[in-house]
Amino acid sequence: MTPPARLGDNIAAVDTPALVIDLDAMERNLARMATFARNHRVRLRPHAKMHKSAELARLQMAHGAVGVCVQKTAEAEALAAGGVNNIYISNEVIAPAKLARVAALALRLQHDGGQLAIAVDSEHGIAALADAMHHAHGAHIDVFIDVDIGHGRCGVPPGDPALALARAIAPHRTLRLVGLHAYHGAAQHQRDSGTRQATLARSAQMVRETRDLLIRHGFGPLLVTGAGTGTYALETASGLWGELQTGSYLFMDADYASNQHTADPPAFEHALFVKAQVVSRQGDRAVCDAGHKSHAIDSGLPTVWAPAGLTFANGGDEHGVLRAATPATPLPAIGDTVWLIPGHCDPTVNLHDWLVGVRGGLQQGFVERLIRVDARGALT
Template identity: 65%
Template sequence: MQSWVGQGVDQIDTPALVIDLDAMERNLARMAAFARACQMRLRPHAKTHKSAELALLQMAQGAVGVCVQKIDEALALAQGGVGNIYITNEVIDPVKLARLAKAVHRGGTRFAMAVDNELGIERLLDALTEARATETSAIDVFVEMDIGHGRCGVESPEQALLLAQLIQQKPTLRFAGLQAYHGAAQHLRSTAERDATMANSAARVQATVNTLQGAGVNVPLITGAGTGSFVREAGSGLWGELQAGSYLFMDADYAANESDPDAPPFEHALFVKSQVMSRSNAHAVCDAGHKSHAIDSGLPKVAHPPGLRYANGGDEHGVLHPHEANAPPPPLGSAVWLIPGHCDPTVNLHDAYVGVRGGLFQGRVERIIAIDARGALT
């Protein structure tokens, strides 16, 4: 892939995961400006891009650090020089926690993680003790709330209080605040649905804050929010940190949401470049099948050429149908640019990005960007 650097986009072999660097940098700058204007901390979710280079780029624009979901994602990014990483997920496996505790003890990166049960706290403490961590190498711990998604998180303010108090008793743990993220709200299509859902979530957060403060437990920070809802968290007066991640690339599923007038405009910046490998009178076949893009949020959209619909062709093939009856399919060998339905799992299928400067049609390959945490599932 390095041989493509300096070459035109026509030299990119297919299928390949391509970043339009100009569009991505505009997205990055717009979110950073939004966070500054709202006086919010920005901690983008790096599970979107899984790249130390892109995480450092976000931090250079003002992000306080990044989020991940897995221990090994955190360790891969830390090895790449990322100095502030929050694992926004529960981990109770002692083997995983031992890897994290060793990294905490080594220093160089400030880690945080979420908990929603006593066992997770006790096992984290055991791992830190085994790694000989001290108060100077303590880890930040957030108590995760279920604010409506029905996934992880404590269900009541009283449970949150119990865990916060337990954390405060441990010298190598620091109670850092509340994790309050509603994943399902990100993909509610209308702004009215998202408004109503996040208003209910804010009420749950406020009740929990009231309970903790009433018991003398200070809540230093409430963190959460995603690309579909961050405007609401920013305007709530409760959340102090935004975790949006997909804004960097904007996949097809997020683009299907009704636009929020208060949100910055984000552009598609992540594409799968493919090419036509077979053609009939009614359809064409490109060389990007499901091994090149995730389909959990639907099939890719065709960004170019216009007038085409992507259909399931299996692992290695995509079938391209013209929207208009009797319209000719694209010619053999022609480039097809696809917008993935869901960026995060699509990224996890590739070893590297091809960073293009100057647009998808006349641009040139500027650099290859490693996907450091590809396959970091544990």
């Protein structure tokens, strides 16, 4: 697909609807998280399912990240093709055809001096993974045991079930147990900071007991990986997690901005915007050209960044309906630009082929980077 802008274009020339990165804001977010991880002596492994871009993954690694996470085999393949050589598939992969691809990718990264890791939560998955790795002839893979610490999605219960998986991994020479995957996705979006703190305290107890149990039985040392943009400071403060999987911090979206924060972690700025244009004005409403095909709505509709004082309502696949929040707020005119903050950045990025990187702000900036969304639609 043709990108919605050309390098050097003034921001006014960016076609709509387009997904735009404020590079100055993004780089401040990048530096703040890198500094936090360095100061607290934890590894940073950002979740690249958020931006799906090899270019941005390499940028994060250049700023100290040890590698990136993905959720899908196809995402891992796309990023590896773009030069990313340290990848963790933080999800269960069961299908034999997918596991053959996992094994082939592990061998390729190994030959290039990199490493592939994967999560498991069943003896079935371990046996299938070991079989695929055996047929890859010389490949090996790092394995994290996925432990359910309260989210109620994938992951074995803490304690003895995790120990049983460690024992199932041990006989396979191509599998190397390196740690526990402990991620509480639901906690990321608990608005009240006290509620999040209480949730993570319970999760930390599960992690501690499980880690200590495995170490007592000879499985160690173990790296605990997990955490997200909504809770990473809590995991770090526990002293248990050694690796952070934060993703959305790089762009920030309207959903994460709704969380109540403490004064301790760094504040992240909105850096991802949908540029839209007013195409109609009727009565009490203006209509822009950014509908659901340009932004995900699973975490709510976008909010209007500029012009100030406007609300965004559902206009369907191709349109957004803008209204004045107060009688004193003027509606934008036909042809005016409207800047939207997506409710959820991850699936919004997946709707676009390109990210337009703008330097100098959203008013007078210019296009400095055109970033391909390499893993768009990488669902398998």
